[in-house]
Amino acid sequence: MMKGNILVSGGSGYIGSHTCIELINSGYKPIIVDNLSNSDIQSLDRIEEIAGERPEFFEINLCDREALNQIPKSLRIDALIHFAAFKSVNESVADPLMYYHNNLESLVNILRFCTERNIEHLVFSSSCTVYGDAKELPVTEETPLQKASSPYGNTKQISETIILDYLKVHPELNTISLRYFNPAGAHPSAKIGELPRGIPNNLLPYLTQTAVGLRDELKVFGGDYNTKDGSAIRDYIHVSDLAEAHLKAFEFMKSGKMTSNYDLFNLGSGNGYTVLEVIKSYEKVSGEKLPYQIVDRRPGDVEKIWASTEKAEKILGFTPSRGIDDITKSAWEWEKHYRKNIEKSIS
Ligand code: WQD
Numbered sequence: 001m002m003k004g005n006i007l008v009s010g011g012s013g014y015i016g017s018h019t020c021i022e023l024i025n026s027g028y029k030p031i032i033v034d035n036l037s038n039s040d041i042q043s044l045d046r047i048e049e050i051a052g053e054r055p056e057f058f059e060i061n062l063c064d065r066e067a068l069n070q071i072p073k074s075l076r077i078d079a080l081i082h083f084a085a086f087k088s089v090n091e092s093v094a095d096p097l098m099y100y101h102n103n104l105e106s107l108v109n110i111l112r113f114c115t116e117r118n119i120e121h122l123v124f125s126s127s128c129t130v131y132g133d134a135k136e137l138p139v140t141e142e143t144p145l146q147k148a149s150s151p152y153g154n155t156k157q158i159s160e161t162i163i164l165d166y167l168k169v170h171p172e173l174n175t176i177s178l179r180y181f182n183p184a185g186a187h188p189s190a191k192i193g194e195l196p197r198g199i200p201n202n203l204l205p206y207l208t209q210t211a212v213g214l215r216d217e218l219k220v221f222g223g224d225y226n227t228k229d230g231s232a233i234r235d236y237i238h239v240s241d242l243a244e245a246h247l248k249a250f251e252f253m254k255s256g257k258m259t260s261n262y263d264l265f266n267l268g269s270g271n272g273y274t275v276l277e278v279i280k281s282y283e284k285v286s287g288e289k290l291p292y293q294i295v296d297r298r299p300g301d302v303e304k305i306w307a308s309t310e311k312a313e314k315i316l317g318f319t320p321s322r323g324i325d326d327i328t329k330s331a332w333e334w335e336k337h338y339r340k341n342i343e344k345s346i347s
Helices: 014-025 040-050 065-070 089-094 096-116 150-169 202-209 239-254 276-288 310-318 324-346
Strands: 004-009 028-034 056-058 079-082 121-127 173-180 180-185 217-219 235-236 261-268 292-295
Touching: 004 014, 014 028, 014 040, 014 239, 065 096, 079 096, 079 217, 079 239, 089 096, 089 150, 096 121, 096 150, 121 150, 121 239, 150 173, 150 217, 150 261, 173 239, 180 202, 202 217, 202 276, 202 324, 217 235, 217 276, 235 239, 239 310, 261 310, 276 324
Parallel strands: 004 028, 004 079, 028 056, 079 121, 121 173, 173 261, 180 235, 217 292
Antiparallel strands: none
16 A cells, blocks of 8 residues: 655655665655756666666756746645755865755755645755764764854755744644764665765765775875774764665654654764774675775864764664674675676676
8 A cells, every 4th residue: 555655855866766765665655856966867777676666757956946846736745855965075165155055945945845735744864964073972963063064064054944944934844854974885785876976075985986996096084083093983874774764754753743843863873983994894894905095184074973873763763773894795785786787788
């Protein structure tokens, strides 16, 4: 029995596509809205291959408010998950206006769209970067926000404020913000995974592209942080765990148990790993050495951050089930599978 239509902005992207698979597996019908600026239309083929259903797709730039009118008013939308945003910390340092325009304009249009189409449930893709260089670790949802360490993190801080202000005059809209830590890894089928356009900003895709020989070596940004081995610490959460958490958040909203029309949750693994520990994990699961070099710190990076997962566990019933070795192994399997298919298709 179909449980409802869920509009998924950014649904052909990395986290969005993995979440669409979980939505289909749980009886929902995802409808993808994406401008394909950081994803590939073939993502829909892979979702269909894995989950047995091809989501309806609208190629829309969410910064163009009129473009959303392409979505028929007759189409019932029970909820909206808003993934679509640029999300590279260091890229936002280099091009702040691109980030402020894209991430904020698209959110404003999404909020207006929710009201125009009487959508009652919104899940917003936020980020641990709102915490900035947190003074207390692990960070909880009550940890005071520091000044964002990058324009990207600032767009997420501002977005959460925009949502809160909007909900004050639109109590009919229930919203949950999910503060992702570091999404990484790939679907266990190895048929779908992170596929950044151009040179990857994120650690795992750069690591796996190095592993398959696409990059000469991984540059480790900073070896002089105040951590066990000098490299920076992050909380890596498997993308399949993250996708499952979206279902938990959505079921919580529908349950009527929300005590107000807004809530927010950290989504992390609760464990912090240094960059060098991630490399060690890859070398363990692959049996291969990874060429890397420690270089200067990267602007916009914080030294260390990891999540308290207590609130999501207690209220959403969400417990991450995959660890760092699952992340590095699945990311590597996906990279090998993808490159093999590319070689096959061009041979
Ligand atoms: C991780 C660590 C780098 C690349 C991410 C997302 C962001 C947000 C927070 C969700 C850092 C180091 C990286 C490389 C390296 N999540 N690194 N060499 O910056 O923590 O941000 O998580 O919203 O959207 O992008 O992730 O993977 O870029 O970096 O040494 O080639 O790996 O310095 O310490 P980041 P990242």
